[in-house]
Amino acid sequence: MSHFRNFKKIMAVAAATTMLMLTGCGKSISTSDVNDTPPTTNSNQSGNIIVLTLHPDAAPITCENFEKLVNEGFYNGLTFHRVVDEFMAQGGDPKGDGTGGSSDTIKGEFAANGVNNPLSHQRGVVSMARSMDYDSASSQFFICYTGNYASSLDGQYAAFANVTEGMEVVDDFMKVERDLNSMGEMASPKTPIKMEKVEMIAPDENGAPRVMITMNDFIQK
Template sequence: MKRYFSIIAVMALVLCMLVGCGSKKDDTSSKSAKQEETVAPESTDNSGQDAETSDSSSDDTNQLSGKHHVVIKVKDYGNIKVELDADTAPISVTNFVKLAKQGFYDGLTFHRIIDGFMIQGGDPNGDGTGGSDETIKGEFSENGVENNISHVRGTISMARSSENDSASSQFFIVQSDSTYLDGQYAGFGTVTSGMDIVDKICKDTPVTDTNGTVEKENQPVIDSIKVVD
């Protein structure tokens, strides 16, 4: 009888050890997933949930083509000049130009900054939860759209949530090559002048965590985004 109970005790101990190992593995996987989420330039924009998936920017008859140029004026820093490629990302460019012409971006901020990665802005709430009234189709290969704009230094791209077609107004400018984002985010242009300003913003701005969160009083202000042509 004693031997019988000893066998049961040993089996119970082994079972506990296996369960413990399994829990540790799951926890590691959870941590890895969480780390990957914080690296991506995502928004938690819920502003377009009740709207149609795509706005008028997705209508072929309304889409821009060719190259377009904008100037992002950042308060106390200077101008970032950007060339937009509507031949590659017509929906994203049309949406961005439309919002800029409406003055949507004037007075908004860069709310998320990660030195060595990117600066993200264009959220009216200033915390990653806001956007414009409409969402657009994500122009990247994982969403069935060919886009050869790589996320190298100077690329401007649309931020989004985990939903492929959730981008609206938030955008990010890549500070350091991040080509692992290719195929997952819609690059739609390139900075032609002012990457020194992006570098300075990344260097100067204090953040509260590794996700690049910036307190509202420290967020660099976008005075305006003007469409040149």
């Protein structure tokens, strides 16, 4: 039975990304709007902070697109609409149901699409959701809870970042009560898990870009 449950979880990822009806066509993407003096993680008082470190060396197109959306304020107020226990949390959809995205789609930077991306889908790794079309990713992304599914995700999805602070906040998503979603998963949060503010912050000590996500108080006291 455990093998069957694992198989169902893996198939659920494929089903969810198939449902992403993203539109748009490869417009030129620029990151010229990045602040000259981005804030540090000390600029917010909330304890619900998640920091992502991007890896443009592994997925330059994906990182550039993600930074562009962050600088435009695209993610502010959006939610994590799908949380699957011990698997992943998915968010970044303006429709909030897994069917939306931004106007631009990008090339999928993973092996099945002819791109050498060395990042593996281990715990805390951030990757792009997509439809069956390899080049359909736009704004939706997911954060891995475990590396148990790396063998099915590696080479098929564009990993581009990892959580370097606040993984315990991502773990807390699993404490939120959930309803059945359209795929029959108990994965749709009853209380919105909202990204109140998403912004670029100062690079890490190696110069890697970083993103800070300030979450709402999604756990009911």
